[in-house]
Amino acid sequence: MDYFNYKDGQLFAEDVPVIDLAARFGTPLYIYSRATIERHWHAFNDALSGHPHLICYAIKANSNLAFLNILARLGSGFDIVSQGELERVLVAGGDPAKIVFSGVAKSVSEIRRALEVGIRCFNVESIPELHRINQIAGEMGVKAPISLRINPDVDAKTHPYISTGLKENKFGISYQKAREVYRLANEMPNIEVRGVDCHIGSQLTELSPFLDATDRLLVLLDQLKEDGIEIHHLDLGGGLGVRYDDETPPEPKEYAAALLQKLKGREGLELCFEPGRAIAANAGIMLTTVEYLKDQDDHHFAIVDAGMNDLIRPALYEAWMKIIPVIEKPTGQHQTYDVVGPVCETSDFLGKNRELTLNQGDLLAVRSAGAYGFTMSSNYNTRCRPAEIMVDGAQAYVVREREIFEDLWRGEHLVK
Ligand SMILES: Cc1ncc(COP(=O)(O)O)c(C=O)c1O
């Protein structure tokens, strides 16, 4: 089911024609579908029903307060990687007891704040971090709940920039050392060992890397049991891929079924997932307007009003994102276009070699833009970031206003 559909020849977000949103709020514009967000979250939650579990949405994918609040109201947990993300979850009404804190560089103040609000678990990524957490918890007179993020050294078979579970990546604690580091953690007076964690990469379209990593972690769990260390939960991170083009990533229920098979005999072990992209990507689109059509020798450019500062995935990873017209059967110049933005960089494109029929002024929608879209946007070239709209049935809410020029130099000062 898709909540971004053509009806009577024009694109809708749920029950709202996106052309109306462009007219009311301008472009570039991010548009999210509440029903899609909820459906994706339930797909994970239902897949694990009957087994103790917690879905901790990875907010780096999309951290708009309304987005988080919708998930908080479903009872979601959250995976965060900074104090900024922590504060966002709290402001959005998230339960601190359902927050897991990942990231390789947690600062003293971040750790202190997380302990103060009582998060569920730190996913610890190094021995020095473990010492730091132990010390701060001691100073505060509390025990810090932790998992170790284990780097299982498996190939996630995804883009090298978004692969995180190989031993040459900066993430996690080496599988070889894991048992020893758990013993160390277990002896620390202000640490409470709760779980085992891993996250091997993003946009995985096959199950085998997840299952290989799980096998390795289950061996570790048995070793820890021999050492008298009881593990309460297994956090397998995020990473489940989505369909941008013709990928066929596994559904959450297939993934969960394969895992639950492996967890037979461990019914008390809580499972945790940290999906980001799988919840957010296809819950959003980005709308953009064609400013100019330009022919240069045998190249045809559709120059649009959204650039790499608004949506950086194509420029950064050469990610392929689907670009569709807002009017289903447009009239205009049919060509193979490079869809490029206004930013002064050669890598500023949204898509290359796209068959489109275009006129100047047409609206295009970039699909699957709900994840790592707005959250990775910037003000490069002193451009205001787009507004964000949440559609809920026939209603459309402005959940973030378009930036205005004054926002761009707020906090800047002249010298004497
Ligand atoms: C620790 C951690 N958890 C969860 C995620 C979410 O990943 P994804 O959006 O691929 O589900 C990430 C990002 O890759 C991550 O680094």
Ligand SMILES: N[C@@H](CCCC[NH3+])C(=O)O
């Ligand atoms: N930002 C990346 C994914 C990285 C995930 C963060 N660990 C993307 O757009 O595909």
